[in-house]
Amino acid sequence: MIHKTTYWKSKIHEIIYEADTKAGKRFDLILIFIILLSIILVMLESVDSIDVEYHTLLDTAEWVVTILFTIEYILRIISIKKPWHYIFSFYGIIDFLATIPKYLSIIFGAGHMLVALRALRLLRVFRILKLARYLGASNKLIQALKASKAKILVFLFAVIVLTIILGTIMYLVEGAENGFDNIPKSMYWAIVTLTTVGYGDIAPHTPLGQFIASIVMILGYGIIAVPTGIVTSEMTKQETINTNTQSCPRCSTESHFDHADYCYNCGEKLNND
Numbered sequence: 001m002i003h004k005t006t007y008w009k010s011k012i013h014e015i016i017y018e019a020d021t022k023a024g025k026r027f028d029l030i031l032i033f034i035i036l037l038s039i040i041l042v043m044l045e046s047v048d049s050i051d052v053e054y055h056t057l058l059d060t061a062e063w064v065v066t067i068l069f070t071i072e073y074i075l076r077i078i079s080i081k082k083p084w085h086y087i088f089s090f091y092g093i094i095d096f097l098a099t100i101p102k103y104l105s106i107i108f109g110a111g112h113m114l115v116a117l118r119a120l121r122l123l124r125v126f127r128i129l130k131l132a133r134y135l136g137a138s139n140k141l142i143q144a145l146k147a148s149k150a151k152i153l154v155f156l157f158a159v160i161v162l163t164i165i166l167g168t169i170m171y172l173v174e175g176a177e178n179g180f181d182n183i184p185k186s187m188y189w190a191i192v193t194l195t196t197v198g199y200g201d202i203a204p205h206t207p208l209g210q211f212i213a214s215i216v217m218i219l220g221y222g223i224i225a226v227p228t229g230i231v232t233s234e235m236t237k238q239e240t241i242n243t244n245t246q247s248c249p250r251c252s253t254e255s256h257f258d259h260a261d262y263c264y265n266c267g268e269k270l271n272n273d
Contacts, residue, residue: 010249013079016072017247017254031072038065038098066102073099081250081268089252144234151230159194159223166190166216170209178205194220 015023044050045058073095077083086092145152167187174180179202180189189202193216204213247254248263248270262269 009079012075013247013249016076016079017249017252034065034068038062038069041065062102066099069095069099079249080252082252085251085253141231144231147234148230152227155226155230163187163190163194166194166212169212170204173212174204174206174209178209179203190216193217194223196220196224 014021015027018024041058041062044054045062051058076086076092076095080086087096164183164187167183167190170189171180171183171186174186176182180186185202192199192202193213196217198217204210248266248268250268251263251266253263253265257264260270
């Protein structure tokens with residue numbers, strides 16, 4: 001009996017956590033479809049005219065989706081040897097946040113709590129983050145971001161310093177009479193201008209201020225390109241791309257090397273059959 005239970009847990013783990021088998025690929029495709037459907041339901045429910053006419057249908061469909069996510073969440077927990085590794089992992093928390101809003105709506109269903117209920121229902125948008133685990137290139141992007149973390153932090157620090165300097169200069173040049181009432185507000189203008197957003201709520205009026213603003217605008221294009229170049233450079237360094245989708249049945253660690261037999265984190269035997 002124990003052997004049979006272990007076998008089924010192993011099969012469930014292989015289907016839910018991995019995509020190397022036909023069953024695993026089929027499960028992932030179905031789950032992606034359900035996630036996208038749930039996001040569409042949230043969007044439709046936010047349109048008052050649609051919600052009034054099809055409220056019962058939308059509510060029923062949402063309950064079906066919630067129950068399916070609940071079953072998936074429970075299966076993910078029972079199919080690994082150390083459930084807490086999954087429960088408190090990034091995807092575990094996202095899966096939990098994607099599942100509970102509908103159940104919370106039962107508790108906060110009273111008339112005077114409708115405003116809170118509306119906010120709680122928006123938590124279902126977290127389901128779109130569940131898609132991240134099915135995007136193979138996302139692992140490569142995450143690794144590139146981690147590798148370039150120090151360079152990006154230095155770049156952001158430089159931008160903050162530049163913003164303080166520009167904000168101070170514009171405060172001195174323009175002054176309160178032109179909308180630059182204080183240094184923080186002038187820094188806000190510098191950030192908006194550097195990022196080439198340009199709301200227009202604050203604008204320089206003096207010739208010197210306009211000249212400085214022109215330089216800041218041109219500088220902004222170069223600043224936007226820097227982090228993109230840093231991350232792209234790190235991505236090109238990753239010549240080897242591992243397509244292994246296996247997840248450790250004990251600690252749920254992923255991103256193993258191709259043809260790996262054991263988990264690099266805890267040493268557990270992977271499901272290679």
